[in-house]
Amino acid sequence: MAYRKTVAGFVAAAALLGTSSAFAQTEIDFWHAFTGRLGELVAEQVDTFNGSQSDYKIVASHKGNYSETLNAGIAAFRAGEQPHILMVFEVGTATMMGAKGAIKPVFEVMGDGFDQSKYIGSVKGYYTSPDGNMLSLPFNSSTPVLWVNRDKLSEAGIDPDTDMSTWEQVSEVLDQLKAAGVECPMTTAWQSWIHLENFSAYHDTPFATKDNGFAGTDTELAFNSPAQVAHISAMGDWAKDGKFIYAGRRNEGGANFRAGECALFTESSAGYAGIKSEAEFDFEVRPLPYWSAVASEPQNTIIGGASLWVLEGHEAAEYEGVAAFMDFLSSPEIQAKWHQDTGYLPITAEAGDLTRSQGFYEQNPGTDIAVIQMTAKEPTANSKGLRLGSFDQIRGIIDEELEGVWAGDKSAQEALDSAVERGNALLRRFEQSAQ
């Protein structure tokens, strides 16, 4: 900072701080994608860390949305101006992993005493190397759940406590809602993430070959198998009958649910804060439904969100500061607070236990559904996560093809076959670029 170099600034800083720490501090740049309430909470974490010690100073900067932040980081790296810590959303994971020479794996930064076992398997799994080492630090992670408008069910003459663990049961509820004249029985956010990516993991079915891309970039998409086709086909039928209302590719459906129009809503567990503050009806969180015809019981769901990557090209002393900050973020108190404030999953089991012992789950029923859904079973090769190059674009292709199904232009099989073929072409390009 230029102003620091001026005499006046120096005098002021020395006068304020009173010690030599003003110029002994090592600055660590941290670029993130959060604004609004989340931005404030990140700033609070950073301030707490900066206040807790005097060796390092984290300088947090907001760089736009997820895509823009990743772009800013990449552009900065090309210009030799990269930050120490860059927030990257989960679909950018393969891009970051492929950038050997640009990233410094988190387990290396953290050094010898780093206990990776304290992190929740299904959360860290998305970001680990094939031999189980953490490449980035999970920061904000959520998983899809079923949101229920209990008042809407009662109005339609349905018991609001009715079991909706399986899609078979949900299908019956949708019939009843439709028959009762409800205009929006069900809507969704993030259709690819919830109804294909998580659907596959939850039913222990591959989304892509080579362990969903974890075992190599020569992976091929596999989400056109009978299980996924049956689910998308059922949803296509519901769309045709006006039981499933498609609102858009992102979380547009959230506005409809929060306004009380829709009875059921599949959305991230992190939708909690927004729904709690806006919904003027009795709502409830339920586990994501599964098809009992496909699996006798569900596997775990996978996460969405972002992790923190450490970039190459800085001094060793600065990486010590990065490690200290990441250690701080992983501490039970900070994690438990983050989990409770945001609705994101805790990244360590300790933070979950602390939250439980503080009585948070009892006071806020349903907030632990996501944690249970993620951690009830040990992840399999199909439910560890996804590691696919050009994944943002592949999601775009999936969105396009699913819209074909919801509009009644394509069958589920045609749409998923086409999405697989088009997505594979992009995977081959990524494989070539990552050589």
Next chain:
Amino acid sequence: MAHGFAMEKRVTFKGMWLPLLLIAPQIVITAVFFFYPAGQAIWQSLFIPDPFGLSMQWVGLGNFEFLLKDPFYRASFVTTAIFSTLVTVVSMGVALYLAVLADRLIKGSGTYRTLLIWPYAVAPAVAGVLWLFMFNTRVGVVTWYLGLLGYDWNHVLNDSEAMGLVVVASAWGRVSYNFLFFLAGLQAIPKSVIEAAAIDGARFWTRFRTIVFPLLSPTTFFLLVVNIIYAFFETFGVIHTITGGGPQQATTILVYKVYSDGFVGQDLGSSAAQSVILLVIVSILTVVQFKYIERRVHY
């Protein structure tokens, strides 16, 4: 009259350094902001680079082959043609109509003009969000009125409605710009010519068709070129905020794909190749416009 003089009044420079110096700033600006990036795009289009610039794979024309083999990319040429034509026709047609009306106003024309120029100040992405709110399938005010009339507006799943919406949102701000030029053009037409025609018994429509429109042709031609370039290159903000290229690929125009592949997908090779293709198309269009349409322009 001027033909009577054999000697032309032409200012000439002695030597070549001063003229070179005088045009140097323009050449430097063109080189830095056009030739250099265009050259770099052509160079990059021959590789598949990794996003961080750590390595590059030489693929020759492989990026172009990959694109042109893709039926969805080829379909986006048609989408772009439809979109650009509609945006140009709508924005110029409406602007001309409003300019003719404003030109005939005697009282309060200043207020009308100011109000008509306002939308030009709105950035495309902001315009996109404004229109999106009005036509939101659940909470949009226009959607609600259409619902009262028994029309179920759903641009999220209906191709034509999505296209209509992005065209209107893109053309809206452009109407102001075109209006300004048309109005200036109309006011430059000598009143005496129009009055003479009126005395000869020509009605408004005849006067417009035979006098006003031909005399306005330089303005119209200029706006045609500028608006097509606008529709090709500057509309991605609107597309991005309203449809994201959907439903399916109904509103994925070429420049939107350049943006989404390059900045969202990090596929810089394909994005560069697409820029080169766009550059070629616009060059051809501009040549065609100057060669065939400009002949009909009366200066």
